[in-house]
Amino acid sequence: MATDALRAQVAAKWQESFSRLNQNEAGIVGLLNFSQAWNIARECMRPRGLDEPDPQTQYDKATFQASFELLNKCRRLPILLETFLDDMRNHFPVIKQEVDQYTLEYQNTLDTTHILNLVFRLLQWYNKWIPRQELGTTLQSAFVLSFQTHMFSILSPAFVRGFQALCASTLPPTDPDAIAPEPNVKMWEAFETLGLLDRYENIIASVGYEHIEAHVIATCSGQWSESMLPELRKWMTDKVVPWMLLMYGRNATTADDAKAMLQNVGSRFDFHMAKTLCDLRTKEIFDIIIDFPDSSGALQDLKECLLRVDQRAALVHTLRKANHKRLLHPGADTRLILSQYVATIKCLRIVDPPGVLLFKVADPIRRYLRERPDTIRCIVSNLVGDDDGGDSLVDESEPIQPLQQSELEDYTDPNWEPEPVDAGPDFRANKPSDVISTLVSIYDSKDLFVKELQVLLAQRLLAITDDNAEKVEKERRNIEILKIRFGEAALQVCEVMLKDMTDSKRIDGHVQSQKTSIIHPTIISKHFWPMLEATEIVMPGQFRALQEEYAKEFSTFKPDKKLRWLPHLGTVHLELHLEDRTIETDVPPLEAAFIELFSEQDVWSMDDLIAKVGSSVDKAAALKALLTWVDMGILKEEGENTFKLLEVAETSTPREARTVSNAAMELPSAPSVQQQQAEQMRVYWKFIEGMLKNLGSLSIDRIQAMLKLAPGYDQTVEQLGIFMEAARQEDLVDVYDGLWKLTPK
Amino acid sequence: MKVEIKNWHAVAQWRWDTGVSEANGMDDDEGDVCGICRVPYEGCCPACKIPGDDCPLIWGECTHVFHMHCLLKWIGTTASKQQCPMDRRTWGQSVPIFSSNTLSSFCSYC
Ligand SMILES: [Zn+2]
Ligand SMILES: [Zn+2]
Ligand SMILES: [Zn+2]
Numbered sequence: 001m002a003t004d005a006l007r008a009q010v011a012a013k014w015q016e017s018f019s020r021l022n023q024n025e026a027g028i029v030g031l032l033n034f035s036q037a038w039n040i041a042r043e044c045m046r047p048r049g050l051d052e053p054d055p056q057t058q059y060d061k062a063t064f065q066a067s068f069e070l071l072n073k074c075r076r077l078p079i080l081l082e083t084f085l086d087d088m089r090n091h092f093p094v095i096k097q098e099v100d101q102y103t104l105e106y107q108n109t110l111d112t113t114h115i116l117n118l119v120f121r122l123l124q125w126y127n128k129w130i131p132r133q134e135l136g137t138t139l140q141s142a143f144v145l146s147f148q149t150h151m152f153s154i155l156s157p158a159f160v161r162g163f164q165a166l167c168a169s170t171l172p173p174t175d176p177d178a179i180a181p182e183p184n185v186k187m188w189e190a191f192e193t194l195g196l197l198d199r200y201e202n203i204i205a206s207v208g209y210e211h212i213e214a215h216v217i218a219t220c221s222g223q224w225s226e227s228m229l230p231e232l233r234k235w236m237t238d239k240v241v242p243w244m245l246l247m248y249g250r251n252a253t254t255a256d257d258a259k260a261m262l263q264n265v266g267s268r269f270d271f272h273m274a275k276t277l278c279d280l281r282t283k284e285i286f287d288i289i290i291d292f293p294d295s296s297g298a299l300q301d302l303k304e305c306l307l308r309v310d311q312r313a314a315l316v317h318t319l320r321k322a323n324h325k326r327l328l329h330p331g332a333d334t335r336l337i338l339s340q341y342v343a344t345i346k347c348l349r350i351v352d353p354p355g356v357l358l359f360k361v362a363d364p365i366r367r368y369l370r371e372r373p374d375t376i377r378c379i380v381s382n383l384v385g386d387d388d389g390g391d392s393l394v395d396e397s398e399p400i401q402p403l404q405q406s407e408l409e410d411y412t413d414p415n416w417e418p419e420p421v422d423a424g425p426d427f428r429a430n431k432p433s434d435v436i437s438t439l440v441s442i443y444d445s446k447d448l449f450v451k452e453l454q455v456l457l458a459q460r461l462l463a464i465t466d467d468n469a470e471k472v473e474k475e476r477r478n479i480e481i482l483k484i485r486f487g488e489a490a491l492q493v494c495e496v497m498l499k500d501m502t503d504s505k506r507i508d509g510h511v512q513s514q515k516t517s518i519i520h521p522t523i524i525s526k527h528f529w530p531m532l533e534a535t536e537i538v539m540p541g542q543f544r545a546l547q548e549e550y551a552k553e554f555s556t557f558k559p560d561k562k563l564r565w566l567p568h569l570g571t572v573h574l575e576l577h578l579e580d581r582t583i584e585t586d587v588p589p590l591e592a593a594f595i596e597l598f599s600e601q602d603v604w605s606m607d608d609l610i611a612k613v614g615s616s617v618d619k620a621a622a623l624k625a626l627l628t629w630v631d632m633g634i635l636k637e638e639g640e641n642t643f644k645l646l647e648v649a650e651t652s653t654p655r656e657a658r659t660v661s662n663a664a665m666e667l668p669s670a671p672s673v674q675q676q677q678a679e680q681m682r683v684y685w686k687f688i689e690g691m692l693k694n695l696g697s698l699s700i701d702r703i704q705a706m707l708k709l710a711p712g713y714d715q716t717v718e719q720l721g722i723f724m725e726a727a728r729q730e731d732l733v734d735v736y737d738g739l740w741k742l743t744p745k
Numbered sequence: 746m747k748v749e750i751k752n753w754h755a756v757a758q759w760r761w762d763t764g765v766s767e768a769n770g771m772d773d774d775e776g777d778v779c780g781i782c783r784v785p786y787e788g789c790c791p792a793c794k795i796p797g798d799d800c801p802l803i804w805g806e807c808t809h810v811f812h813m814h815c816l817l818k819w820i821g822t823t824a825s826k827q828q829c830p831m832d833r834r835t836w837g838q839s840v841p842i843f844s845s846n847t848l849s850s851f852c853s854y855c
Binding site for chain 2: 462465492495496499503518519520521522523524525526527528541542543546547551555558559560561562563564565566567569570571572573574575576577578579584589592595596598599645647
């Protein structure tokens with residue numbers, strides 16, 4: 001129950017409020033005035049329909065202002081504002097209906113005109129409702145805030161997508177010849193007024209970024225010969241900056257002003273351009289390296305981009321991954337790996353002269369190459385220009401210099417510089433810089449290279465048959481160059497080999513002048529030539545006579561020396577006079593020895609033949625030699641391991657027989673010829689078995705390359721393939737992914 | 746059938762004729778080494794780089810054979826007492842059965 005005191009208190013409060021509203025006028029005159037002013041103000045600030053007349057047409061300015069002053073005096077303006085904002089909220093469903101309508105139309109047609117129209121429609125509402133300026137900024141900003149809050153609450157994600165598309169439609173066209181659309185200034189102003197620019201700044205920027213990305217990808221993908229950056233920067237200035245001005249330079253009054261405003265955002269866009277190009281080149285890096293030196297423009301760009309964008313780790317990661325997938329696998333030829341490695345060295349030196357990137361990328365390649373058995377051979381062949389068909393790894397222009405071994409850092413060096421920040425602990429800045437030194441440094445010691453060089457040189461020198469001065473000279477020049485790289489001492493042995501060549505020629509000249517002979521030996525120094533696997537062959541008949549005669553003449557000339565023949569080496573040029581034909585051919589010594597025996601006797605068993613030439617010849621080699629003559633139609637196999645001379649050619653002439661066998665080779669279904677082929681190959685089975693046992697699995701090309709080192713091997717890789725397939729059917733080998741290996745027993 | 750050899754490109758090694766006949770062993774690949782430097786005769790002594798006439802052998806009366814340069818170096822030391830290092834017999838050079846180039850390279854070496 002209310003007390004008297006309380007009652008009095010309420011009465012006093014009421015009186016106070018009443019007096020304020022009544023403005024101390026007599027009776028309720030003041031109150032009536034207030035009520036009138038309130039009504040006028042409410043009417044002025046009512047959210048109106050778009051087709052309703054503006055309040056100015058109803059009340060003159062003086063009445064209007066007087067009403068507001070009265071309300072202000074009575075401290076009723078906040079209540080008025082609140083009421084106004086409430087009214088606005090109640091009217092927003094009308095706007096929402098329109099927004100949904102326009103958005104739906106956009107969704108159905110994807111025509112951004114609907115979004116543009118919606119924006120203008122919203123602007124109309126905004127302008128209709130915004131309180132008059134003379135009412136003060138407080139009122140206006142309260143309105144703007146409230147309007148935008150309601151507006152953004154009804155804009156759906158579909159609208160945002162449409163808005164993004166609308167912005168994108170204002171971009172300069174990618175086609176350089178197309179005319180850029182006339183900038184729609186009204187639209188950008190509407191965006192600004194409605195607060196869309198601030199609200200959707202990120203979306204608009206992403207439109208710009210995506211545009212840049214699309215342009216970079218479209219113009220730069222696979223374009224590696226020229227540097228693309230200057231062209232891209234020009235495009236940014238000509239096309240993208242004017243577009244950016246519409247948005248970011250909107251409040252700028254002068255060009256300088258605009259420039260300053262653009263600086264910050266412009267550098268963000270330039271960064272994005274550099275990053276996009278950097279990403280693209282990083283993705284393409286493996287093929288860029290393959291294309292080098294035709295791709296030097298791309299490498300220059302990459303270098304510049306990497307200075308701006310920190311993508312070095314990504315580049316290393318991508319290239320290592322690509323190398324792992326596309327290069328360092330058993331199917332890749334060692335020569336290919338080497339030339340890609342050399343190209344990688346050259347390319348990454350352009351991109352990153354200190355060599356940190358190269359160091360990180362090279363490591364797995366080097367480790368992989370070290371595991372390959374033919375790496376040294378490949379490098380050495382390339383060094384001596386023996387690489388059939390392959391490009392030289394070394395540029396002609398690169399100076400020939402001694403091998404550089406990596407050294408420890410010399411901190412007393414006045415030119416010493418700290419290592420780059422992303423250099424790992426193993427990184428050495430002053431490691432070998434020329435290509436050959438880098439390749440040789442794959443291995444701990446250069447001795448392996450020197451040994452391989454000797455083997456290669458021996459093979460090449462012994463293959464020189466005809467008048468040889470020029471070829472020996474060529475090898476000598478090669479060795480001179482290699483001496484600069486590997487050092488005089490390391491190649492001393494090669495020097496002796498070359499001297500043996502010229503000495504042989506001189507000795508032969510002398511011996512021939514005493515007594516002409518058709519045998520022209522290369523006389524080698526025993527411990528200075530690589531081990532040449534020896535098969536003792538006792539040459540029969542006239543061959544032996546030739547050897548003995550020559551050896552005697554040699555010892556007359558050099559009384560303290562004697563000759564020891566290495567009869568399995570060399571070649572014999574023969575002419576066979578048969579009853580109905582004459583055949584001229586070059587054959588290895590064992591073949592020559594056998595055919596000589598057939599000139600004494602028409603039919604031989606293989607065992608007897610072997611006994612005649614010394615029993616160290618194995619059956620496989622003997623069979624192979626005999627099959628050479630069978631192939632030529634001079635011998636014929638009669639029964640098991642017995643051969644007969646065909647003094648008169650058989651009805652199917654050798655030429656035809658050969659054609660048949662060649663043709664049949666392409667048709668592996670013809671069993672008899674295939675069997676014969678396989679028989680020849682069987683001779684080499686032990687080689688193949690040996691290499692698979694020692695080296696694990698090998699590709700057919702590798703097997704072929706290694707078989708070529710076996711004496712007298714002359715099968716094509718296709719023939720080898722047929723044989724390997726036959727061996728697989730016999731369950732001796734297995735093939736997986738192009739690699740052959742022995743079937744585990 | 747007549748086999749006519751038109752041309753034969755053969756390969757041979759030269760060996761010093763140390764008087765050891767091939768009959769002693771079909772294969773002398775294990776080879777004889779100089780008793781002083783342990784390098785095969787057909788190699789060259791530690792002072793040389795080119796084998797053969799440039800680094801010849803020397804035959805003693807005792808039938809021991811050395812690289813000439815090795816022996817001369819040995820004989821030059823007082824410890825040698827002019828004896829063969831293998832059997833300590835006074836070194837005497839066997840009659841030079843071979844051409845003069847042995848001696849001429851001896852001179853050029855000195
Ligand atoms: Zn010696
Ligand atoms: Zn010597
Ligand atoms: Zn002695």
